[in-house]
Amino acid sequence: xxxxxxxxxxxxxxxxxxxxxxxxxxxxxxxxxxxxxxxxxxxxxxxxxxxxxxxxxxxxxxxxxxxxxxxxxxxxxxxxxxxxxxxxxxxxxxxxxxxxxxxxxxxxxxxxxxxxxxxxxxxxxxxxxxxxxxxxxxxxxxxxxxxxxxxxxxxxxxxxxxxxxxxxxxxxxxxxxxxxxxxxxxxxxxxxxxxxxxxxxxxxxxxxxxxxxxxxxxxxxxxxxxxxxxxxxxxxxxxxxxxxxxxxxxxxxxxxxxxxxxxxxxxxxxxxxxxxxxxxxxxxxxxxxxxxxxxxxxxxxxxxxxxxxxxxxxxxxxxxxxxxxxxxxxxxxxxxxxxxxxxxxxxxx
Numbered sequence: 001x002x003x004x005x006x007x008x009x010x011x012x013x014x015x016x017x018x019x020x021x022x023x024x025x026x027x028x029x030x031x032x033x034x035x036x037x038x039x040x041x042x043x044x045x046x047x048x049x050x051x052x053x054x055x056x057x058x059x060x061x062x063x064x065x066x067x068x069x070x071x072x073x074x075x076x077x078x079x080x081x082x083x084x085x086x087x088x089x090x091x092x093x094x095x096x097x098x099x100x101x102x103x104x105x106x107x108x109x110x111x112x113x114x115x116x117x118x119x120x121x122x123x124x125x126x127x128x129x130x131x132x133x134x135x136x137x138x139x140x141x142x143x144x145x146x147x148x149x150x151x152x153x154x155x156x157x158x159x160x161x162x163x164x165x166x167x168x169x170x171x172x173x174x175x176x177x178x179x180x181x182x183x184x185x186x187x188x189x190x191x192x193x194x195x196x197x198x199x200x201x202x203x204x205x206x207x208x209x210x211x212x213x214x215x216x217x218x219x220x221x222x223x224x225x226x227x228x229x230x231x232x233x234x235x236x237x238x239x240x241x242x243x244x245x246x247x248x249x250x251x252x253x254x255x256x257x258x259x260x261x262x263x264x265x266x267x268x269x270x271x272x273x274x275x276x277x278x279x280x281x282x283x284x285x286x287x288x289x290x291x292x293x294x295x296x297x298x299x300x301x302x303x304x305x306x307x308x309x310x311x312x313x314x315x316x317x318x319x320x321x322x323x324x325x326x327x328x329x330x331x332x333x334x335x336x337x338x339x340x341x342x343x344x345x346x347x348x349x
Contacts, residue, residue, distance in 0.1 A: 011049055013265070014253035016272030018045050023282050023320075024313030026121065029302045031224055034309065040219040040238070041245025043124070043227045044179040046275075048246050050128060051183025052190070054135065066136045071129065079125035082280030083113040086120065089284060093291065116169055120283045123172070123228065125276075131176045135184075146181060154178030158235040171230055182243060204255055211248040215241055267321070278320055285319045286312075 025038040087109030095102035109119050116126040138146050157174035222237040232238040256265060271278060289312070293301055301312045 009257040009269075010250070010254050011052065012269045012272030013257045014045065014250050014272070015049055015275055016268035016270070017249060017253065018042050018049075019271050019275050019278050020268070020313070020317060022121065023278065023286075023316050024309040026282070026286060026309075027301070027312035027316060028309040032306055032309070033220070034306060036224050037216065037219050037245075039225055039227075040222070040241045041215070041249070044175075044242035045246040045249060046124065047128065047131065047176040047179035048183030048186065048243075050132065051135075051180040051185075052187045053183075054132075054180075055184040055187025058139075066139075068133065068136065071132055075125050075129040078276045078280060079118070079122055079129075080113070082283075083109070083119045083122050086122070086280070086283055087113065090119070090287070093287065115165060117165065121279060122283075123169075124279065127169070127172050127176055130173045131180050134173070134177055135180060147185070150178050150181035154239075157230070158232065158239075161230075168230060172227060175227060175230075178239075179242065179246075204251060208248050208251040208255065211244050211251065215244040215248055218244065270321075270324075271317075274324065277324065281320060281323065282316055285316045285323075289315065289319075 021038045021042050025035055025042070028035050087106055091102050091106035091109065094100050094105050112119055116130075117123055118126065135146075138149060153174040154177070157171040157178075160171075162168060162171060218237055218241045222233045222241060225232055225238050225241075256268075290301075293299055301308050304311055
């Protein structure tokens with residue numbers, strides 16, 4: 001029960017903050033300092049959280065059964081759905097603008113989908129799926145080899161540069177697996193810290209601040225990075241930054257989940273629990289608002305400079321909440337209608 005509670009509170013708060021930062025990052029039209037700070041850790045954090053979740057599962061049940069089919073449905077079904085619909089959406093927008101033809105653009109997006117490159121940020125879904133498959137394979141064959149294999153795969157991706165499409169996809173998986181392993185082993189460390197009561201009170205806040213300050217300093221020194229384009233600048237600094245940033249956010253989430261009970265926390269948890277929904281839908285909202293801003297208002301958001309992503313991202317997040325609320329109400333109405341029909345059928349019988 002402890003694992004489930006921690007999963008639902010701390011990790012969902014961390015995922016919620018990370019996915020909101022991702023939305024904000026995607027709302028910037030040019031590189032900014034805030035983008036350097038977001039991109040330095042937010043994707044590695046998602047891999048680390050997945051590793052922590054698997055570590056909790058195996059820690060609670062050493063004979064835990066992995067269901068690959070369920071994993072595939074959970075990750076690849078939304079990947080295919082969102083890639084197809086977003087490809088259709090982008091192709092229609094570009095064909096209406098007259099820049100390129102619909103069929104050629106749509107085919108190119110579908111090809112990216114089949115290649116597991118994804119469309120936009122959707123590349124993450126097949127990537128984490130393959131990472132989890134590798135993890136399961138190693139656990140079944142020889143779990144003791146997990147650490148050396150993780151190090152080797154991570155070093156390959158960091159040291160050997162490539163422009164090949166398929167190798168780029170594989171390199172992302174290798175990097176993601178490295179951070180997944182950090183999360184997996186980190187789950188044991190988190191349990192130890194909890195038992196020793198290290199992550200409490202003033203001590204927790206001091207550790208979090210130190211990690212955060214170090215992260216900001218090293219991130220600004222390393223500059224802009226991107227896991228999508230395998231742009232790491234200094235690989236060692238990138239690795240240290242990603243771990244420092246992820247740890248500081250996890251500690252902040254621990255502090256937030258244990259001390260604050262407010263509406264905004266429930267909103268953050270909602271984003272953490274609906275990451276697949278946010279990952280897929282936010283791209284539609286961003287492109288729609290960008291088009292409206294360009295056509296009707298003369299590009300107001302880019303003129304906001306450093307605050308572009310923050311303001312734009314807030315609008316997108318509000319849009320996500322509104323759309324989700326509408327879907328939920330429609331779902332409840334349909335469910336209520338079906339129950340009434342079922343009740344009428346029973347009475348007639």
